[in-house]
Amino acid sequence: MNLAFSQPWLLLLLPLCLLPYFSSLFERQATPTIALITADTVTIWLNRLIHLFAAMAIGSIILGLAGIHLLEQTVTRTGSGAHIVFVLDRSASMNETFGGETPDEDEQSKAKAARRILSNFVTNRPHDLFGVAGFSTQPFYISPLTEHKTAIQAAINSMETPGLAFTNVAKGLGMGLSYFKAQPHTGSRVIVLVSDGAATLDHRAQKTLREWFERYRVSLYWFFLRTENGQGIYSEPESNRDDNPRVMPERYLHKFFNSLSVPYHAYEVDTPESLQAAIHELDELESLPLVYQEKIPRQPLAPVFYFIALLCTLLLVAVKSLEKKA
Amino acid sequence: MTRLTCLISAAILLLISLLLPLIPFPVKTYDFVYMLDITRSMNVQDYTDSDGGSISRLDKAKQAMLTSARSLPCGSRIGLGVFTERMPALLFSPIEVCKDYAIIEASINQLDWRMAWVADSNITQGLYNTLELMSYDLLAQSKLVFFSDGHEAPPINPRYAPDYSYLELLQDQADSWRAGLIVGVGQSNLSKIPKYDEDGTQIGFYQAEDVPHATRFGLPSDPTKIEGYIPRNGPWGTEKVVGTEHLSSIREDYLKQLAEQAKMHYQHLDISASLTEALQQPDFAQRKVQPTAINPLFASLALLLLVYCYHPFRHKWPEFSVK
Numbered sequence: 136m137n138l139a140f141s142q143p144w145l146l147l148l149l150p151l152c153l154l155p156y157f158s159s160l161f162e163r164q165a166t167p168t169i170a171l172i173t174a175d176t177v178t179i180w181l182n183r184l185i186h187l188f189a190a191m192a193i194g195s196i197i198l199g200l201a202g203i204h205l206l207e208q209t210v211t212r213t214g215s216g217a218h219i220v221f222v223l224d225r226s227a228s229m230n231e232t233f234g235g236e237t238p239d240e241d242e243q244s245k246a247k248a249a250r251r252i253l254s255n256f257v258t259n260r261p262h263d264l265f266g267v268a269g270f271s272t273q274p275f276y277i278s279p280l281t282e283h284k285t286a287i288q289a290a291i292n293s294m295e296t297p298g299l300a301f302t303n304v305a306k307g308l309g310m311g312l313s314y315f316k317a318q319p320h321t322g323s324r325v326i327v328l329v330s331d332g333a334a335t336l337d338h339r340a341q342k343t344l345r346e347w348f349e350r351y352r353v354s355l356y357w358f359f360l361r362t363e364n365g366q367g368i369y370s371e372p373e374s375n376r377d378d379n380p381r382v383m384p385e386r387y388l389h390k391f392f393n394s395l396s397v398p399y400h401a402y403e404v405d406t407p408e409s410l411q412a413a414i415h416e417l418d419e420l421e422s423l424p425l426v427y428q429e430k431i432p433r434q435p436l437a438p439v440f441y442f443i444a445l446l447c448t449l450l451l452v453a454v455k456s457l458e459k460k461a
Numbered sequence: 462m463t464r465l466t467c468l469i470s471a472a473i474l475l476l477i478s479l480l481l482p483l484i485p486f487p488v489k490t491y492d493f494v495y496m497l498d499i500t501r502s503m504n505v506q507d508y509t510d511s512d513g514g515s516i517s518r519l520d521k522a523k524q525a526m527l528t529s530a531r532s533l534p535c536g537s538r539i540g541l542g543v544f545t546e547r548m549p550a551l552l553f554s555p556i557e558v559c560k561d562y563a564i565i566e567a568s569i570n571q572l573d574w575r576m577a578w579v580a581d582s583n584i585t586q587g588l589y590n591t592l593e594l595m596s597y598d599l600l601a602q603s604k605l606v607f608f609s610d611g612h613e614a615p616p617i618n619p620r621y622a623p624d625y626s627y628l629e630l631l632q633d634q635a636d637s638w639r640a641g642l643i644v645g646v647g648q649s650n651l652s653k654i655p656k657y658d659e660d661g662t663q664i665g666f667y668q669a670e671d672v673p674h675a676t677r678f679g680l681p682s683d684p685t686k687i688e689g690y691i692p693r694n695g696p697w698g699t700e701k702v703v704g705t706e707h708l709s710s711i712r713e714d715y716l717k718q719l720a721e722q723a724k725m726h727y728q729h730l731d732i733s734a735s736l737t738e739a740l741q742q743p744d745f746a747q748r749k750v751q752p753t754a755i756n757p758l759f760a761s762l763a764l765l766l767l768v769y770c771y772h773p774f775r776h777k778w779p780e781f782s783v784k
Contacts, residue, residue, distance in 0.1 A: 196761075275576040276552075296549075297548070
């Protein structure tokens, strides 16, 4: 049994249970000779029972007051789900619409559209653990892998606030991968990169990312929020001269991701609807059996003890009312 | 009171404590967004931890954040953000301090100066932008707690400081608007600012020649005070200015002045407990109705009655009334 008390210091009152053994519930009555009262077994046992009831009544109230409860328990269950880390682009351009303009009444910014859709996705996946990391020029740790939905939503909410500087994908991914360092390997592991741009990766970054993706076995989803008329993942270079990572970072980042040994899916998204469709596909793909911990919240036992105390007290009332009046 | 009555009342009280539903009671809660300055000067190690070792302003601020988060009553909420150069970055909107404490703790522990996406530090502009951020729907309920040492780099030209009175125009009720608390982090004596390389290893301290010591931005407000003023080629004079900008101390006067402009409170962070106290002031409290269990009250009354029935100092013999 995992019993615990929320106010354990109240247990110091427990010696009060002994009170009934030191004093009697009944008035003393004088009797001419002791021979008139025989201490037969029934009387002795009745007396003991009455003491016991009184002690139980006092003790149960004290236990109840001390906040006795069953500890929160975690039960390991198997379901389907994933450990998902969102790596969110917080660069300034995310605040523009898919058309590359300042958002107005009819059109949402890319960040807002992404926030809304990710947030729905989180709500619909009950058993998944979600972590959130952000990046612009530098990565930042936002919230750890957790099943607390309110916290995950709060972290995704941050996308609504103004964006910062540039897009440094490598560092963001590194931060996202680091979330899996201390995680048990169960179910699918996914990094969802949501960005509206790409950047060149230097050799050092490429080597590290390749190593980490392999070590942690994390599959990668890239939701590329393409701006109208901007370059996309599948854009072909117009001339050989343009075919280099400086001019076409998206194309080269895609090539690099393809060369990783882990499953990789890229979605070029240019409307909120296509983002929804991409998320839907992720939802279907990432449902490997997952061992997850379900928490059974702690259960207060105080009412049970109050009930015991009530029963005992009622018995005492009955006994006391039967007392011979002087 | 006869003991029979006592026992009966005890039974009734127990019955009440069993059946009583949760009663909505007004409680005080708080809703804050912690915004931490992560510019370089926050790396200055001018605080002492409990073991006597020196810790940086950043670490001290993080400790104070955690201590204060633990002390807030359940139902309160905390959001988190960092600020560098002119811009704040919100990490998450406010979440509940008891249920989600583990997440708040993990995120605060991970706060680092290396999250900074630019290295400049313009606090007055940063505070202004943060206050603007606070007017988003997402954070409308929250009060800002702004941790900074007041050290700006490069020094700013006060002529181009933002006008805080404009922020007031954005509010529905200008009078009732109190933005929150500025927490001054750092000590008043000058200390060296550590210098780090790309990988985060310390490679020494900033030297006098590493940093500009006076502003060179825009035009001076009063050219006559500038030595060697040349309108076109040397609006800031031609002399090399050497000061103590490579060393850092808390700029309390400056922060207090900012606090006044922005209608915020100011608190210097000396011991972590002082922040806890400053946060739980009536100005920041929100009244929320929270269902509260008051059954223990009835149960303890029942206990008192039972103990009275059995208290050992009773007369051994009943007192006979003399007729």
